[in-house]
Amino acid sequence: MITTDNLTKQYGETIVLNQLNLSIGANEIYCLLGANGAGKTTTINLLLGFIKPTSGSAFINGLCVSEDYIKTKQYLAYIPENLMLYPTLTAVENLKYFSGIGGKNLNKSQSEDFLNEAGLQKNAFNQRISTFSKGMRQKVGISIALAKDAKSLLLDEPTSGLDPKSSNEFGQLLHKLKDNGVSILMATHDLFRAKDTGTHIGIMKNGELRQEYATKDISLPELEQAYLEAMNYKELVS
């Protein structure tokens, strides 16, 4: 479960996130859309506890991130746009290393099982990460989340730069995780992927959530129209 309660972030006089209320249950994939600077990464950084809210709260599995920072980390996995893995280590070695940091010591066969579940081809298990495409690195990221048994997953533009097939595979992996009860929040610019992968979609502008949809209730052309209208909407000047 990922929730935010009037989550607000202000830098000086500028409010970059304004009273955001999100509720993402187990078995849900919430795709956050919005132009550059809308506040998507700020939302993720607040949920990760990387930055502190000016007011309001962020919760992971019902625990307040500001109050139970360490505990919330146990339930949480994070895949940024460019996942930092050790380039000279293999996929198995990276997975074992990052799982070890989280207190879980995996043997080789357990590591291979997780990489397999994440869809990485077998001949890549023992290759160095430096030889991997972005799609392959993202799969290693998913294997780390699987090994951790993360209940909540945060993703920041994970499919940008992926070719359509890899992006589709990634979407299918997220569906598998969702079906296993994981709550997923994904910031993305990709309307098609949001419609195809998300169970819910939110459109942000200037730090505010302007629209929310269940993806089953909106077609892709309707979503595109709603997005453009939200972006073109002129602020009322009093």
Ligand SMILES: Nc1ncnc2c1ncn2[C@@H]1O[C@H](COP(=O)(O)OP(=O)(O)OP(=O)(O)O)[C@@H](O)[C@H]1O
């Ligand atoms: N440390 C900071 N100090 C001041 N302003 C900041 C800081 N971090 C972010 N901002 C501002 O907050 C706003 C929201 O940024 P954020 O990175 O959350 O947007 P985003 O929706 O993720 O954009 P993008 O799609 O480009 O990744 C932007 O206007 C940004 O300039």
